[in-house]
Amino acid sequence: MKKIIALGIIALSLAGTASAQVKPEEQIKYRQAGYSFMSWNMGKIKANLEGEYNTQQVQAAANAIAAIAGSGMGALYGPGTDKDIGEVKTRVKPEFFDPANGPDIGKIATNFNTAAAELAKVAAGGDKAAVQKAFGATGETCKACHDKYRME
Structure with a gap:
């Protein structure tokens, strides 16, 4: 567990280096686009869980979420992205x-x-009940960040 936490911290610390190539307002736009795309895909999974279950749609949506989550989004929280920049607004708390x-x-x-x-x-396994459980766990991790670090 300590190894996983250390990797997360390293990823966040490297964010400053990677973000130096992208203007702060672009970082905010890109991270918002990433989270919006993940949200859209979470919605597709939810619709499948609540209605007719299509394994291929769920797999595609879950793969998209995992790809964006693992893409290094931490690099989009560079210096200057802690506040609104002109017309570009952020809801990330200063904390x-x-x-x-x-x-x-x-x-x-x-x-x-x-x-x-x-x-x-x-x-990928196609088990709707297992997807329901994993979907809930993923949503809880989103909520954990929103509850502490996102403004309404």
Whole structure:
């Protein structure tokens, strides 16, 4: 577990280097686009769980979520992305950028990546009940970050 947390912290610490190539306002736009795309795919899975279950649609959506979750989204939280920039608005709380919260954020990010990868793995098996459980776990990891670090 400590190894996973350490990897999450390392990923967040490398974010500053990778983000140097992208303007802060673009980082905000890109991360919002990534989260919007994941949300859309979560909606597709939810619709399948509540209605007619289509294994291929669920697999595709779960794979998209896992791919974005594992893509290094932490790089889009670089310096200057902690506040609105002109017309580009952010809902990330300032506490997210406090270095003292780094271990907590690393843990939350790692939990999300792990849950998203597990969702994709379970979706590949086609078991609706297992997908329901993994879907719930993935949603809880989203909520964990929103509850602490996202403004309404």
